Amino acid sequence: MDLSYSPEYEAFRTELRGFLEANRSQAPGHGGNGLAWQKLLIGNGYAARTIPQEYGGYGGEPDILKSRIIAEEFARAQLSPGLGGQGISMLVPTLLEVGSEDQKRQFIGPTLRGEMLWCQGYSEPNAGSDLAAVATKGVLEGDHWVINGQKIWTSTAHLAHWIFCLVRTEPDAPKHEGISFLLFDMKTPGIEIRPLVDMTGAANFNEVFFTDVRVPAHQIVGRRGEGWKVANAILRHERGSLADPNVMQSRLNALIDLMKAETLDGSRVIDNPVYRDRLMTIQGRVQALRCNDLRLLSAAVNRQSAPLAGMVVKLQGTELRHELEGFAVDVLGELGLLYGDTPRLRGGGSWQRDYMYFLGLIIGGGTSQIQKNIIAERGLDMPREPKPAKA
Amino acid sequence: MEFGLSEEQVMLQDSLARFLAGTGGLERTRTFAAGKDRRAPDVLQGLAELGVTGLIIPEVHGGVGLSLLDAALAAEQLGRFVAPSPFAATAVMAPLALIRAGDAGQQATWLPKLASGAVVAGVALSEITGARDGAGVEARDGRLYGRAQFVVDYEADLYVVADRARGLHLVAADAPGLTRTDFRTIDASRPTGELVFDGVVAEPLKAGDAPAAVRAMIDAGRVMLAADTLGAAQEMLDQAVAYAKGRVQFGRAIASFQAVKHMCAEMAASLEPCRALVWYAGHALDHLPEEASVMACHAKAHLSEVGTFVARTATEVHGGMGFTDLVGLHYWFKRIGFNRQVLGGPQVVRAEAAALQGLVA
Numbered sequence: 236m237d238l239s240y241s242p243e244y245e246a247f248r249t250e251l252r253g254f255l256e257a258n259r260s261q262a263p264g265h266g267g268n269g270l271a272w273q274k275l276l277i278g279n280g281y282a283a284r285t286i287p288q289e290y291g292g293y294g295g296e297p298d299i300l301k302s303r304i305i306a307e308e309f310a311r312a313q314l315s316p317g318l319g320g321q322g323i324s325m326l327v328p329t330l331l332e333v334g335s336e337d338q339k340r341q342f343i344g345p346t347l348r349g350e351m352l353w354c355q356g357y358s359e360p361n362a363g364s365d366l367a368a369v370a371t372k373g374v375l376e377g378d379h380w381v382i383n384g385q386k387i388w389t390s391t392a393h394l395a396h397w398i399f400c401l402v403r404t405e406p407d408a409p410k411h412e413g414i415s416f417l418l419f420d421m422k423t424p425g426i427e428i429r430p431l432v433d434m435t436g437a438a439n440f441n442e443v444f445f446t447d448v449r450v451p452a453h454q455i456v457g458r459r460g461e462g463w464k465v466a467n468a469i470l471r472h473e474r475g476s477l478a479d480p481n482v483m484q485s486r487l488n489a490l491i492d493l494m495k496a497e498t499l500d501g502s503r504v505i506d507n508p509v510y511r512d513r514l515m516t517i518q519g520r521v522q523a524l525r526c527n528d529l530r531l532l533s534a535a536v537n538r539q540s541a542p543l544a545g546m547v548v549k550l551q552g553t554e555l556r557h558e559l560e561g562f563a564v565d566v567l568g569e570l571g572l573l574y575g576d577t578p579r580l581r582g583g584g585s586w587q588r589d590y591m592y593f594l595g596l597i598i599g600g601g602t603s604q605i606q607k608n609i610i611a612e613r614g615l616d617m618p619r620e621p622k623p624a625k626a
Numbered sequence: 627m628e629f630g631l632s633e634e635q636v637m638l639q640d641s642l643a644r645f646l647a648g649t650g651g652l653e654r655t656r657t658f659a660a661g662k663d664r665r666a667p668d669v670l671q672g673l674a675e676l677g678v679t680g681l682i683i684p685e686v687h688g689g690v691g692l693s694l695l696d697a698a699l700a701a702e703q704l705g706r707f708v709a710p711s712p713f714a715a716t717a718v719m720a721p722l723a724l725i726r727a728g729d730a731g732q733q734a735t736w737l738p739k740l741a742s743g744a745v746v747a748g749v750a751l752s753e754i755t756g757a758r759d760g761a762g763v764e765a766r767d768g769r770l771y772g773r774a775q776f777v778v779d780y781e782a783d784l785y786v787v788a789d790r791a792r793g794l795h796l797v798a799a800d801a802p803g804l805t806r807t808d809f810r811t812i813d814a815s816r817p818t819g820e821l822v823f824d825g826v827v828a829e830p831l832k833a834g835d836a837p838a839a840v841r842a843m844i845d846a847g848r849v850m851l852a853a854d855t856l857g858a859a860q861e862m863l864d865q866a867v868a869y870a871k872g873r874v875q876f877g878r879a880i881a882s883f884q885a886v887k888h889m890c891a892e893m894a895a896s897l898e899p900c901r902a903l904v905w906y907a908g909h910a911l912d913h914l915p916e917e918a919s920v921m922a923c924h925a926k927a928h929l930s931e932v933g934t935f936v937a938r939t940a941t942e943v944h945g946g947m948g949f950t951d952l953v954g955l956h957y958w959f960k961r962i963g964f965n966r967q968v969l970g971g972p973q974v975v976r977a978e979a980a981a982l983q984g985l986v987a
């Protein structure tokens with residue numbers, strides 16, 4: 236057990252701190268522009284670090300510890316770590332793994348630079364947890380796929396330039412072998428986007444309807460019928476990223492500040508032992524997840540395996556975050572109900588909003604119940620759920 | 627950067643597990659619980675031969691000179707096998723008292739005997755983590771007065787006693803003026819009781835900073851109890867999963883019912899991060915002094931909560947059988963219950979965690 240970093244990494248950290256200090260004014264939220272900031276970060280190897288230069292990345296060697304240091308230092312400096320979103324976090328890794336050379340050259344660079352925004356067209360009204368039941372149809376006519384059907388809960392579809400989409404192209408194949416992974420332009424004729432308002436009041440996701448949408452045949456990732464495999468390669472990425480314990484730690488620190496600032500009958504909430512006990516309970520659980528994260532990091536660096544430790548992150552992380560935000564609402568009491576443009580609002584309404592938003596993340600990206608199935612079946616080797624009849 | 631167990635640490639756990647399984651495991655604990663003997667010398671002897679009693683004692687004093695994390699890994703195995711053996715006090719807290727606050731003569735006299743298992747030391751400081759029934763010990767003119775309850779590793783030859791001012795003292799179990807009263811608790815694997823001091827002549831440990839030593843003893847003791855719970859809870863989960871796979875009702879293994887799968891998944895999901903928490907808290911005791919006390923509190927409180935949840939749920943997975951003495955699951959249930967209260971229940975420990983962070987006005 237050794238939690239120190241070697242001099243090489245300490246030097247890397249020092250250099251990064253210097254960079255962040257020197258360039259703070261160029262960061263978004265500090266006077267800078269998001270796209271220019273992203274370019275600066277890629278140029279210095281602090282974003283798209285391991286993505287080859289020919290595809291628009293920095294071309295660094297994969298180094299888990301450096302990635303970790305980058306994440307830590309940006310969080311510490313409270314500066315944007317560059318662009319995110321489903322294109323960068325999900326599509327780029329997929330293309331790197333299974334995309335064709337042309338696809339890598341065409342899509343990765345503009346996606347990394349923020350010129351090309353993507354949405355993820357997986358879920359359908361009748362294919363949520365049972366994602367492999369997707370029914371949106373794709374028929375090859377000449378050199379085009381003709382697509383008809385509907386997606387739902389498609390986050391950022393109203394902003395996206397392109398979509399990566401699961402489409403049933405082999406109606407006669409078994410359920411999991413009849414799906415293809417297609418990429419297409421959201422401006423293609425026949426696409427209709429209807430915003431869906433979520434419980435936070437925002438319309439971040441949408442319903443997306445396809446009527447005879449024509450997509451060039453070569454815009455398929457992997458082969459026909461391999462879409463399920465392609466999609467699964469990155470679902471794992473998504474699940475881990477929904478519950479970053481370092482973000483949880485900063486949220487916990489903000490909660491402690493809140494408890495010191497807010498009063499109840501003239502006394503600080505932090506001085507009330509009942510609230511304090513609950514705070515310490517949550518802090519203990521956050522610490523457990525942070526230690527678990529450290530274990531996963533170390534296992535990845537040292538090529539050891541800790542499968543169960545990885546499987547529990549999405550379930551534990553999203554549920555704890557929801558609880559943490561809900562407790563902050565309790566700390567505020569009636570003030571915690573304030574929401575939107577209103578007098579006496581605290582934290583811009585973020586506690587109440589995140590309380591609701593994280594309920595969304597308990598559901599999205601594989602529900603808690605699906606996570607428990609995975610833990611029981613793959614982690615504890617218990618019998619699999621009965622497979623439903625062939626779609 | 628490495629946050630995982632070394633090969634040596636894995637070997638330590640494996641050899642300890644082999645030994646404890648060889649003693650008969652649960653069956654050994656059952657005979658211990660049923661018998662009149664308050665000690666299991668065969669178990670203690672075996673642990674001494676493996677170096678477990680001298681794990682953190684320096685080699686010059688006949689120990690192995692390993693870390694407190696190694697001690698936590700040993701505690702985890704003891705919990706896993708509900709071993710009828712002293713450990714947290716005799717192998718960890720008492721040696722720490724001697725190392726941190728004893729003089730050279732006291733160290734040379736006692737550490738080798740603790741390492742070899744020739745002497746078992748109990749620790750009486752429960753009044754510092756929370757006094758019940760008005761208990762507490764005072765030191766006046768080299769003599770001790772008062773009462774200490776719930777002595778850790780109570781069945782001992784020697785006691786390390788903390789007085790109300792956090793001074794530390796050595797007292798022989800047969801010292802004149804010392805009265806021992808055995809308690810019976812739910813946990814039959816680790817006897818406890820109270821000591822009454824009526825002007826007992828005691829030998830102070832005053833070469834070092836005794837209050838700091840008391841703090842270190844409490845921190846380490848809490849991590850050991852947390853690790854013991856980790857081992858016990860993991861064992862209960864493993865047994866529940868195995869039982870569910872074998873038990874058939876309604877023509878199916880009950881492991882195929884989603885309600886049962888989800889009970890097991892919830893246990894695994896809450897327990898798995900506990901492993902890393904115990905490692906971290908154990909590592910912090912030796913290497914991260916600013917974090918050690920708070921992390922020890924979190925390990926103790928969080929493992930108590932998760933342990934309690936697993937103890938209940940694993941029992942439920944066993945149905946009516948879990949409630950019986952036949953499968954003996956209750957030995958682990960009670961072990962976890964004991965670890966929860968001793969050296970401070972979760973509410974007490976969380977209050978302390980808040981105070982240590984300056985969150986209490």
Ligand SMILES: Cc1cc2nc3c(=O)[nH]c(=O)nc-3n(C[C@H](O)[C@H](O)[C@H](O)COP(=O)(O)OP(=O)(O)OC[C@H]3O[C@@H](n4cnc5c(N)ncnc54)[C@H](O)[C@@H]3O)c2cc1C
Nearest residue numbers: 355356357358363364388389390595598599600601602604
């Ligand atoms: C905030 C948010 C953002 C999202 N963004 C996107 C996006 O960008 N792109 C996209 O494609 N999708 C997105 N989704 C959709 C998301 O992936 C689905 O909502 C999710 O997979 C659950 O599917 P469902 O809503 O159809 O619920 P259902 O599958 O109908 O589930 C309903 C309930 O039944 C339970 N259940 C279902 N099957 C089982 C089973 N086998 N065992 C036990 N319990 C079961 C579930 O756990 C749940 O409690 C998003 C969802 C949310 C909430």
Ligand SMILES: Cc1cc2nc3c(=O)[nH]c(=O)nc-3n(C[C@H](O)[C@H](O)[C@H](O)COP(=O)(O)OP(=O)(O)OC[C@H]3O[C@@H](n4cnc5c(N)ncnc54)[C@H](O)[C@@H]3O)c2cc1C
Nearest residue numbers: 873874875876880883884885886942943944945946947949
């Ligand atoms: C204190 C006590 C007193 C009792 N007294 C009597 C008595 O006087 N007379 C008498 O005849 N019996 C008595 N019983 C027996 C009692 O009725 C059974 O223990 C109980 O019905 C459970 O059955 P089981 O023990 O076989 O558990 P199992 O049926 O094997 O259940 C084991 C686990 O699997 C779960 N499980 C089983 N089937 C399903 C399913 N279909 N879906 C989801 N989960 C499932 C259970 O909930 C449980 O968690 C007593 C039991 C106890 C604990």
